[in-house]
Amino acid sequence: MKNQIQKIAVLTSGGDSPGMNAAIRAVVRACCFYKVECIGVFRGFQGLVEGDFEPLGARDVNYIINRGGTFLKSARSDAFRTVEGRQSAYRNLVDADIDALIIIGGDGSFKGGMTFNQEFNFPVITIPGTIDNDINGTTHTIGFDTALNTVMEAVDKIRDTASSHKRLFFVEVMGRDAGHIALNSGIGCGAEEIIIPEENLGMERLVETLKKSKASGKSSSIVIVAEGEKLGKNVFELADYVEKNLPEYDVRVSVLGHMQRGGAPSCFDRVLASRFGVKAVESLLEGKSNFMVGLINDQVVLTPLDKAVKGNSGIDWDLLRISDMISI
Template sequence: MEKIKKIGVMTSGGDAPGMNAAIRAVVRTCAYHNIDCVGIYRGYEGMMQGDFIDLNARSVKGIINKGGTFLKSARSIEFRTKEGRQKAYNALRAANIDALVTIGGDGTFTGAMIFNQEFDFPVIGIPGTIDNDIFGTSHTLGYDTALNTVVEVIDKIRDTASSHNRLFFVEVMGRDVGHIALNVGVGAGAEEILIPEEDLGLDRLLESLVRSKESGKSSSIVVVAEGDKIGKSVFELKDYVEEHMPEYDVRVSVLGHMQRGGSPSCFDRVLASRMGVKAVESLLDGKSNYMVGLLCDKIALTPLDRAIKGQSKINKELIRVSDIMTT
């Protein structure tokens, strides 16, 4: 690997709180090591078009507390083609960029891994996605912030539920994994938690709600991950419960993209800073095709192919805790 003199940094895929903090860490670590840094607007789409901006330590002041990503994010169909990736490589070389830090999820990492294989271009990934669905890290950037955002919202929904004797189905993000639903369900004291990893079934859901009603509960909160397999949608669950428990006034709240927004938590700001430093220094140490992650509270490297192909595991102990807490 040639000596790295200039590093590009980009965000891709869905935005997540902490991405700006990670960009800041990458830029300032480059400055610390006297390496030039270039920001790439709009992910791979901007890379192909050479939409670059020179960054220095002062360029990233005042962004550590900002949600989203000031470099913007986009999904690129063209980059999935060999011609598109060649176009991106040509743009990077024309700008004398020697290595790349990509911040995003598995789609971002897949693109980075293929790009590395085709052009032997040094890449390091930083996991940024609120779903926490990346193998090789206990926490992805934005996950902790999303948990705090959702718990705060559910606390407010409970005020309304208890005031009107209502049952609320609250749908949270989590298409493939239930990390958000499980953690906020326990943290917000939900009466039931529905996640893709545990198929509760409609009958068991009904039995649980009946038990809650018989125990004296006049209102209930059910947290549902969007990828839960019980019903075709959270609205189908609502209809089913209304049909079998007409005494309940059932409402649905789909939290949607509000979960991605907001100022990152202290945890995410610190994590982003640690990951950004590790990403740059790993490239300078000659490492490539890795993802930076948090394992046992230590920053570690996982090969990109393992990060992409591996599956993040749901916390079985927390599932048992939730079963006990909903008794």
């Protein structure tokens, strides 16, 4: 490691999330502020392996704060999973006089960054960018807030038609391993039931809730289901089961899908991404490495990378309790 950081590379990796562009912009502009060069790496780790670099100046990130996706692109990289691939990446960085690397992405990308740091003692700081919010060391990942609003607005629309026809909708949202999106959007759209990986309700409980909901005079019902097999069933099987056991319900399924990953970022995510981007640059300049930038108690703080990748942040069980209470 050189004494001083004079050139910083930034890449986005893994599933994209709204606000990644805002984070890149903050990294680039913070580099300008501190008179450090900034290099954009295209297509994540694959771009490292291939040396797909481009210098980024303050004007190159004009008008991207409001764009979904990532203009640096993201991609899977099988090459980076090999020693040879990572050696190629390291040579490319060294050849380009790059002193440090900022990785914007999720859990898997952080592990890649950690391995790279260990093998080559190359300074790495990571920024949590994923809609799933399933990262230790931060209460909010970039894109989570936007995804919640996207889901909620879609379900508000579904509620219109559900209530016009007195129907029951099963709506599948993202979050295979973490129920954050389902739980928060479920409360936000007043879902009658929320099914998340962290909790095994059992099918009887679901049927009971829906029976009660019908009895209470509700003219429509929404069940939010985090993707993946829940209770041993996917969302279509869940719907089938309920339709058979509660024939009074007219059941429909909607899988929201990839639109949850896109869209203009919310103000929350833009501000968060801006704070994270600046902090990442400043941490590198202070000689820090192998940390993730995160938000804890509304403060931007660092968490050692090995802690950040250890399982996800855990849901707020009190939210589940509140949802049960007020979705009657």
